[in-house]
Amino acid sequence: MIGAGFMGAAHSQGWRVAPRFFDLDVKPEMAVLVGRDAERTQAAADKWGWAETATDWREVITRDDLDIVDIVTPGDSHAEIAIAALAAGKHVLCEKPLANTVDEAEQMAAAAEKAAANGVLAMVGFTYRRVPATAFAKQLVADGRIGEIRQVRAAYRQDWLMDADGPMTWRLDKSRAGSGSLGDIGAHAIDLAEYITGMQLDRVSGVLDTIVRERPLLGEGVGLSGTAAEERGTVTVDDVAVFTARFGVDGGYAPIASFEATRFATGRKNALTIEVSGSKGALVFNLERLNELEFYDATVPSNDQGFRTILVTEPDHPYLAPWWPAGHMLGYEHGFSHQVKDFMDGIATGAQPTPSFADGLHVQRVLDAVERSSAADSAWAVV
Amino acid sequence: MIGAGFMGAAHSQGWRVAPRFFDLDVKPEMAVLVGRDAERTQAAADKWGWAETATDWREVITRDDLDIVDIVTPGDSHAEIAIAALAAGKHVLCEKPLANTVDEAEQMAAAAEKAAANGVLAMVGFTYRRVPATAFAKQLVADGRIGEIRQVRAAYRQDWLMDADGPMTWRLDKSRAGSGSLGDIGAHAIDLAEYITGMQLDRVSGVLDTIVRERPLLGEGVGLSGTAAEERGTVTVDDVAVFTARFGVDGGYAPIASFEATRFATGRKNALTIEVSGSKGALVFNLERLNELEFYDATVPSNDQGFRTILVTEPDHPYLAPWWPAGHMLGYEHGFSHQVKDFMDGIATGAQPTPSFADGLHVQRVLDAVERSSAADSAWAVV
Amino acid sequence: MIGAGFMGAAHSQGWRVAPRFFDLDVKPEMAVLVGRDAERTQAAADKWGWAETATDWREVITRDDLDIVDIVTPGDSHAEIAIAALAAGKHVLCEKPLANTVDEAEQMAAAAEKAAANGVLAMVGFTYRRVPATAFAKQLVADGRIGEIRQVRAAYRQDWLMDADGPMTWRLDKSRAGSGSLGDIGAHAIDLAEYITGMQLDRVSGVLDTIVRERPLLGEGVGLSGTAAEERGTVTVDDVAVFTARFGVDGGYAPIASFEATRFATGRKNALTIEVSGSKGALVFNLERLNELEFYDATVPSNDQGFRTILVTEPDHPYLAPWWPAGHMLGYEHGFSHQVKDFMDGIATGAQPTPSFADGLHVQRVLDAVERSSAADSAWAVV
Amino acid sequence: MIGAGFMGAAHSQGWRVAPRFFDLDVKPEMAVLVGRDAERTQAAADKWGWAETATDWREVITRDDLDIVDIVTPGDSHAEIAIAALAAGKHVLCEKPLANTVDEAEQMAAAAEKAAANGVLAMVGFTYRRVPATAFAKQLVADGRIGEIRQVRAAYRQDWLMDADGPMTWRLDKSRAGSGSLGDIGAHAIDLAEYITGMQLDRVSGVLDTIVRERPLLGEGVGLSGTAAEERGTVTVDDVAVFTARFGVDGGYAPIASFEATRFATGRKNALTIEVSGSKGALVFNLERLNELEFYDATVPSNDQGFRTILVTEPDHPYLAPWWPAGHMLGYEHGFSHQVKDFMDGIATGAQPTPSFADGLHVQRVLDAVERSSAADSAWAVV
Numbered sequence A, B, C, D: 001m002i003g004a005g006f007m008g009a010a011h012s013q014g015w016r017v018a019p020r021f022f023d024l025d026v027k028p029e030m031a032v033l034v035g036r037d038a039e040r041t042q043a044a045a046d047k048w049g050w051a052e053t054a055t056d057w058r059e060v061i062t063r064d065d066l067d068i069v070d071i072v073t074p075g076d077s078h079a080e081i082a083i084a085a086l087a088a089g090k091h092v093l094c095e096k097p098l099a100n101t102v103d104e105a106e107q108m109a110a111a112a113e114k115a116a117a118n119g120v121l122a123m124v125g126f127t128y129r130r131v132p133a134t135a136f137a138k139q140l141v142a143d144g145r146i147g148e149i150r151q152v153r154a155a156y157r158q159d160w161l162m163d164a165d166g167p168m169t170w171r172l173d174k175s176r177a178g179s180g181s182l183g184d185i186g187a188h189a190i191d192l193a194e195y196i197t198g199m200q201l202d203r204v205s206g207v208l209d210t211i212v213r214e215r216p217l218l219g220e221g222v223g224l225s226g227t228a229a230e231e232r233g234t235v236t237v238d239d240v241a242v243f244t245a246r247f248g249v250d251g252g253y254a255p256i257a258s259f260e261a262t263r264f265a266t267g268r269k270n271a272l273t274i275e276v277s278g279s280k281g282a283l284v285f286n287l288e289r290l291n292e293l294e295f296y297d298a299t300v301p302s303n304d305q306g307f308r309t310i311l312v313t314e315p316d317h318p319y320l321a322p323w324w325p326a327g328h329m330l331g332y333e334h335g336f337s338h339q340v341k342d343f344m345d346g347i348a349t350g351a352q353p354t355p356s357f358a359d360g361l362h363v364q365r366v367l368d369a370v371e372r373s374s375a376a377d378s379a380w381a382v383v
Helices: A006-021 A038-048 A057-061 A075-087 A102-117 A132-142 A181-197 A334-349 A357-375 B006-021 B038-048 B075-087 B102-116 B132-142 B181-197 B334-349 B357-375 C006-021 C038-048 C057-061 C075-087 C102-117 C132-142 C181-197 C334-349 C357-375 D006-021 D038-048 D075-087 D102-117 D132-142 D181-197 D334-349 D357-375
Strands: A032-034 A052-054 A068-071 A091-095 A122-125 A149-157 A201-209 A214-222 A225-234 A240-247 A256-262 A271-278 A281-286 A292-297 A307-311 B032-034 B052-054 B068-071 B091-095 B122-125 B149-157 B201-209 B214-222 B225-234 B240-247 B256-262 B271-278 B281-286 B292-297 B307-311 C032-034 C052-054 C068-071 C091-095 C122-125 C149-157 C201-209 C214-222 C225-234 C240-247 C256-262 C271-278 C281-286 C292-297 C307-311 D032-034 D052-054 D068-071 D091-095 D122-125 D149-157 D201-209 D214-222 D225-234 D240-247 D256-262 D271-278 D281-286 D292-297 D307-311
Touching: A006 A038, A006 A091, A006 A334, A006 D006, A032 A038, A032 A057, A038 A052, A052 A057, A057 A075, A068 A075, A075 A091, A075 A102, A091 A102, A091 A334, A102 A122, A102 A357, A122 A334, A122 A357, A132 A181, A132 A271, A132 A281, A132 A292, A149 A181, A181 A201, A181 A240, A181 A256, A181 A271, A181 A357, A201 A357, A201 C201, A240 A357, A240 C240, A240 C256, A256 C240, A256 C256, B006 B038, B006 B091, B006 B334, B006 C006, B032 B038, B038 B052, B068 B075, B075 B091, B075 B102, B091 B102, B091 B334, B102 B122, B102 B357, B122 B334, B122 B357, B132 B181, B132 B271, B132 B281, B132 B292, B149 B181, B181 B201, B181 B240, B181 B256, B181 B271, B181 B357, B201 B357, B201 D201, B240 B357, B240 D240, B240 D256, B256 D240, B256 D256, C006 C038, C006 C091, C006 C334, C032 C038, C032 C057, C038 C052, C052 C057, C057 C075, C068 C075, C075 C091, C075 C102, C091 C102, C091 C334, C102 C122, C102 C357, C122 C334, C122 C357, C132 C181, C132 C271, C132 C281, C132 C292, C149 C181, C181 C201, C181 C240, C181 C256, C181 C271, C181 C357, C201 C357, C240 C357, D006 D038, D006 D091, D006 D334, D032 D038, D038 D052, D068 D075, D075 D091, D075 D102, D091 D102, D091 D334, D102 D122, D102 D357, D122 D334, D122 D357, D132 D181, D132 D271, D132 D281, D132 D292, D149 D181, D181 D201, D181 D240, D181 D256, D181 D271, D181 D357, D201 D357, D240 D357
Parallel strands: A032 A052, A068 A091, A091 A122, A149 A256, B032 B052, B068 B091, B091 B122, B149 B256, C032 C052, C068 C091, C091 C122, C149 C256, D032 D052, D068 D091, D091 D122, D149 D256
Antiparallel strands: A149 A271, A201 A240, A214 A225, A240 A256, A271 A281, A281 A292, A292 A307, A307 B307, B149 B271, B201 B240, B214 B225, B240 B256, B271 B281, B281 B292, B292 B307, C149 C271, C201 C240, C214 C225, C240 C256, C271 C281, C281 C292, C292 C307, C307 D307, D149 D271, D201 D240, D214 D225, D240 D256, D271 D281, D281 D292, D292 D307
8 A cells, every 4th residue: 555644544444344344255465555754654554554664666566466556645646656556467446536637547547448458457446435325325326216317416515624724735735636625525526426326427617716825834734634834825726616517418408416615614524415306306415424315205195205314224235234233333434445345346356346547537527627617717618 | 262371372373364274164253352451451452353352251251242262271260261161152172281180171071072962162272283294193193104003202392491590480380280391291292192193091100300399489471481589489390290101902012102291301492202103114293393294114125214304395284285385384373273273164064173172181181190100109000 | 465376375474464473663454455367366355364356456556545565476567566656655565586687677676766765665575584594694694603704505496397297387487487496596595695694796607407398388277386288388497597606895705605596406395595604603594494593603612513403483583572482483474474574664664674676686687697697608797 | 252243243343443543552462252153153253353263261261361351242141251251360341231130240240349459350341432422422411511410311212123023033032131122222221321421320110011022933143133933932021111210319409311222113223312401501412323412502692502413523522533534424333442442541551441340230230120110010119
């Protein structure tokens, strides 16, 4: 695994726990943790349970005794590492967003396609597809329970930047993060909307904005934030993005989807939400209540209709069988175990797991189209 | 109408509004308001729209030009007025609880039965039967949607006595109010549980308690409370009641119902709640969200099950047809319009409207059994 | 009152009930109901309690014994009636939207300004300003409890057009209704956002769409819908509108507001919602739970922060004093009583009640800007 | 670890994960898994990551290379194993309920007290004390934020027995399970009520009942249930328990607490709920939304009061620091990691972790008092 930040802890938990609950035909072992700072990387490896550490990913990805490379670095290094690892014949799991630019993402998708021909798999880590409630939402749509889709509303709302004196982190620096709320969290909303509906966006009109444009530089990092230094810097990424999109369709009505990605939604800590309205029903999901899915069945008599709150913890719900009895809740990190399960199943069977790098590229193109639209007075931009 | 307090305003709104929305074969007119204080009664009549006022109910109930007597006085005067009015051939609508004692309630029920033989009707004002959501709940039970009933939980929680320095009012004086939280609000919970389930309680085990036993006497009354005088008095009624009951059944399982009536449930303003669990489904109602009914249908596939929040505002829901389009909410006082509608329909057709005085007597007997059980170390008391 | 449709019933309830609860210095009397069809108008007048009826509004508005004209007709007749009534020296209450075009609205605002010079008042009926929870929301913003506003999300979601075979009504005909979901319900969302924040929108970028473009013609009208005829017609108004807006500010950050108006939000019956995010707190309101306001106070210690659900039924909350004890719910039509109260207070004191025709004109200009933006590839349009 | 059923998986996850997130001075190693069936135990050990297996716990508990014994067997074997393990000088973590009888529990508590004198620790596994939201609730009470406690309502509601044809399992057999809903889940409600309030129950009045008294015998066990055999057996434990209790106090008001434990609450999957009402505020917790705590602060102005939903995921909330950023949810099994942390901290420091065996004995005595009261016509029984 390359990268030893917050996402590294989450991925480690996935690698550690997945084989303890799921029956995997191929079982992962936690071999090498790679980080820039030798000491900190060793401490993380001890804590998380990696057998070895290294500081140069280039040396690690070519080792014969390793089969999988898991990339959890900031977005600006994804392309280089992933392409090299695929070229070295390693299966690659890469955190989202796939890359910081469409250009990089295209190269990665091409590398993945080439690798696939040799049985080497690449997958991008949109982990919120692996919350049982979102996977169940997709099932309901696929089973026709929602009918023809008419509208989608998706948003990812956080508030951790609302303190105007909170410090700059790499996530606020365009050269590192690529984009701000749009790429970091909006990307999840886009992927989730496409995943659940089974449709792809083909046009967008939107606006990016930076609510707080100057902040103290980062002193010492703590969690997703840190302490403030005296000097101030300029926030070079968006901290709010609002856009409208159209799904592409072959005939019929092309539904509108509205999106919001923000870190200034006071009181919303991690509210990735989606509502899908269709001719036969509707679905509502909120990551802050991740074990629940609201489902409205418009085919029952009108007197009986209502949004029902389904606890997605039954043994027949997606991913649930090996966990706890019904009503026993899962948490954030379970998605990483499910991701490991799906990835290892792909490796065991040779089937491409989703989302592929091509899927990640598509999300990147949507992000790019939003930026272009925002720069063009919000005129519609084709994905 | 006899009585000019808070309930008088609510009943007046019922008489005023019902004929403006419902098609009534017999239309009520707001004739005479009777109160002890001439001046205050005249002011109330002007405000509420009563044509005349009087201070002696005895003179009013025998007037030939009046057909209906509506009693909204404290419970200690219900029996005398109601029995006299029925004897005078007037249809009687009497606020709950029917009386302060079982003895009085028995006399009233007997009077009502006798009057019914002459086509004179009597009805007791458990208005929460007339919230569309509770009436719809009863329908669902009656239609078998809940299956065999296994458990019932009912509670009426308020917090307006939680300030230990709040003053005494007549509602805290046993000689006036008969009982405290038990009779005033617990009675509603009992009636609602029996109404929705269509079953009657036949045994109870419970405890009454007075959390704050001494309070300042009342200075001037304001709404349900008022200002505090310097002197202090003893609270002679319960302010919390907790009891368990059994429904009577002819064979089969006799379900347990748990009840709570309290004015010390911090943050609960008017939370009359009921949950009915059955072999095929469940229902949850909360008066603080009176336009909603939660329904759990256990007959759909387990993956799809969940409590659905039905907005009980569809035109085919009980009482809804003449009101607003779906999704437009009703409030507290609509129950009083529905009560007038049902009472006037009874008068027009000669059919006994429910709840009858006999129903009111039954609730009184349950209240009495709770008091007896509480006095006997919570041993079970037969209703 | 001119107009005898659904809104007529709501306004009648306002005129009837307001003086029974509020102390009004000038008390309204329900004099004349005007409708096109004499028989139906007479039936409505009998039902609703109007003393007389008429079929020609021109004759009525000049009568010396009348002081107020209440206009509840479709939007295409608002301008003509309102201007004539103001010219005749009558105080005018006009349902929203003020008019079907900016041009008409400008004439109306001019007429209102002229009339005001003579002490004749005009008010537009954005009744959702008069829900206690929205009025309390405005108070919280005005009191600085939300801090500097960063983002607003407003939507009005219904689903009564989701049946593609539901018939055409006048609300789907551009020549009668002016616009569709945008003008009918989006207008409420715009007004509410401006009312609560105390700010005005000055730019918009958006898209209008018609999801179902052909429908059966209307057979007989029933409520907001009706039966379907055999012939089919073309829906000439939008049934979904999604737009982004900027508030105008004098220096500082100009917050983004996102809006949606739709009649295809499956399961949403009357969901006028608004969320205001600020530097000190946040507010969430939903008309489907109209007695509640969610408030997030970001100034308390972070461990204690959370959205609190305030039951806006306390005696000190706006409009609440004359109603019921805390925890007793109000409904949809109470807003109309509050509207009558505010209008009559304005007449009694000579002070302009809000929203004025100028406020209504501003909303009309926002609607117009949305239409212009939608027609111009969603480029930003100045209000 | 002795026992290889459902609770074994949960405890294993606790042992595995706790040292990966918390800084433990003494780190546990997963040494030996003991089960009756050698083959099934080996399979479980492989799956869960235990180094060795054994079938005779007596041989294991005396091994010199082991320091800790974790007991997750059914309640009838707790006493024997725990007493032996403590005698052998092993620290003991024992699943709740402590034992099946008061007598056994007394012996265990005595053994624990004796062992403590030698620095050997014993702890009972009421894991729901270790949900961050319940630990935070306790903090709020201890900090005086709720004021003087007036009432408590606690319940544990499940519905997994609602199918009358569901088979017998050991949990329905009094000889194995000791008691039914009362001991299995009611015990959690009792412990949680005492933990949060910091008070102990000293009297109870209640009723136990068995709603479905005959069921098919168990074919093959699956999760908490299994397949039905042809033969039928008698359910010898309660499946619903309802009781009222008093907390013991030194002067002042002794608050009433109401309890319910049921497996027939249709639609409630794992609803361990508690509401604490006090003179300054109130708390509501529901295990089905385990990351949330509702808090009502009655000390703010009445217009601002409301139940606020606190996401208990902030870094300063109990147990949260080493986990994810705010708004990232924890699940059911995190409580087991927190239990391991607290137990290992106790071992490292020599301080008795809570709940002790004495605490477990007290809960056992409450259970016993409920059984005695139920057998005595619900008369009050002293704990």
